[in-house]
Amino acid sequence: MARFEIPQGWTAQAYRFALDPTPAQVRALASHAGAARFAHNHMLALVKAVMDQRAAERSYGLTEAELTPVLGWSLPALRKVWNQRKDWCAPWWGENSKEAYNTGLDGLARGLDAWSSSRCGRRAGRPVGFPRFKTARAPRSVRFSTGVIRIEGDRRHVSLPRLGAVRTHESTRKLARRIEAGTARILSATVRCDSAGRWYCALQTLVEAKARPAHAPRSQYPVVGVDVGVKADSLLVVATAGGVEVARIPAPKSLSAAQSRLRALQRRAARQHGPYDLATKTKQMPSKRWRATAARIGRTHAHAAAVRRDVLHKATTALAQQHEVVVVETLNAAGMRAAGGAHKRGLNRALADAALAEIRTMLSYKSRWYGCHLVEADRYFPSSKTCTACGRRKPNLTLADRVFDCDHCGMHIDRDLGAAINLARLGVPTHIGEQSPAGSGPVPGRGATQETEPAPAGDAVGEEASTPHHYQVDQTGTASPQGEAA
Known part of the structure; x- marks a missing residue:
């Protein structure tokens, strides 16, 4: 399939807005991000199982024609297999947008392609490892490329599929003015949660005639x-x-300035009941105070x-x-x-x-x-x-x-x-x-x-x-x- 090309005279730009979702929308966003992680981990386990099965069958002396069929690593191939398995492995899949599962499968396809290209010498840079399973503490994000994605007329809300209108902290007038003038077009939206628990929406857009502002001064040193x-x-x-x-x-030395505060918070978290018991080397349910301290560390x-x-x-x-x-x-x-x-x-x-x-x-x-x-x-x-x-x-x-x-x-x-x-x-x-x-x-x-x-x-x-x-x-x-x- 041909890759998308930016039209002549246009340029790609992202507009990032901090969101102020309701509690119900926060739960929906977390559910979408969890669905993307589940689809990624489920299909990664299937890919590893097929690879291990084929390796074991080769050790038994089977020919290539007798081996277990290869599972495609492209996004369409992974999505086709996922659609065949989602009814029994994820019976709750209808609660979230299909874009959530597509986000996890797209990340897996890109990771497998990067590993294969690096292993074959077609990718420059440091060697890329095989994709890993995503834990619950991994960054939460979901990307919407289809459906209703728009800036509302009040310039204080962003509409997303299955989530509805989500309020933004700041005004969206910069992007809204371009859209109204016909000099900008939204391509996709990526919603992501940072370490402080704040949700952000990044709108990838095409902008026409992006140029230096007229009020920007020119230096005498070219x-x-x-x-x-x-x-x-x-x-x-x-x-x-x-x-x-x-x-x-x-x-700015912002991390150095925060070291004393981080040191105190991390020592406090070490004294509290965390998610891992060092004595028994087992996982455990963390306490509410540990969760509160961990949230403060993330905000810092x-x-x-x-x-x-x-x-x-x-x-x-x-x-x-x-x-x-x-x-x-x-x-x-x-x-x-x-x-x-x-x-x-x-x-x-x-x-x-x-x-x-x-x-x-x-x-x-x-x-x-x-x-x-x-x-x-x-x-x-x-x-x-x-x-x-x-x-x-x-x-x-x-x-x-x-x-x-x-x-x-x-x-x-x-x-x-x-x-x-x-x-x-x-x-x-x-x-x-x-x-x-x-x-x-x-x-x-x-x-x-x-x-x-x-x-x-x-x-x-x-x-x-x-x-x-x-x-x-x-x-x-x-x-x-x-x-x-x-």
Whole structure:
């Protein structure tokens, strides 16, 4: 079946609203999420049983034609088998929308496809494991793609299949105005419950003529580099190729600020009657006080995530609206926290609290919205270890060194500012039209060698992170041919 393609001139965007459901609607939402989990677990057990049965039959010497028939892993195949079994395995299936069961089956189909592709080498990245059974504590969500999905006229309710009109905390006027004008169309709705127990509805829409707002100011620096970090005073350091520091955004450190409260709540939960008895190593019914404490822990984590998300959204929106070219690093955020043991626990927590990978993700779609070019530097580009004056590399620079002192020319500069300057110089060719536009991955011909290779000597290393010789950069970060600069 052909994949859905976004029409020319339109773009995909999601509108997320916090819900204020009635107690009956909360029970209905929980029932839909539980139905999705049940369908996922039931069909996963059947898939594993068929695989084990076929493996046992092969060990008996049976031919392929004599084996148990293969169970298809695609969504239509899983849905067909589910429809044949739901009357006896889930006689209550009629209480929920069919979209609830389709949500669980779709997640299982995607997980099986990811595992198969990773196992056969068709999927890049880290190896993907076989799908697991979802527990009752797993995130609860359900996706509606058919039926009545609309914004009500009072702009305070969202209508969903089998649930009716659910009240929202904030007004839905931003999306309602676009729908009334014919410049937006709702495709699907995903309802999800966060760790604090709050239900949210994300409406996936197609929006026409998404562009930079007229009231958004334009910066005098068209090309900037963005260096990310975990220090409290420099989550984002924005600078131009000419060495001007445009902005320095501090890290919210919301998780660190909540550590004392989390520590007290988790100790309280450990003293209470929880769902697991360590003495007998058996499951038990948790007490009401443990449930209340667990809910408070969830609300604390949700508040920390909301503060972090708010800071990142405001910073990335300003970058995409004010500048023409933004250069960012391609960091392996998951690999940075993969090893280290107990002595690296504090750094891993700081990396998770900064959410470094979210910054590039937000910039990737906001740059398309507002007409900004996003340039992604090569993963091994030594932005922090390259001198901004002579271009020499300093391979023995550690994380504890916050100031870059060049051993060759004596340059003394803040480490994060120097990295942002080197990144901005990668975007100068994009601004003058010599390189491919953003969104196409790393800049061709401008990436650095891996740090495991010996650093080249002489002026060659300077050209990797600087403007080509036939261009000069002024203080605004704009490159122009020699002899034409102001």
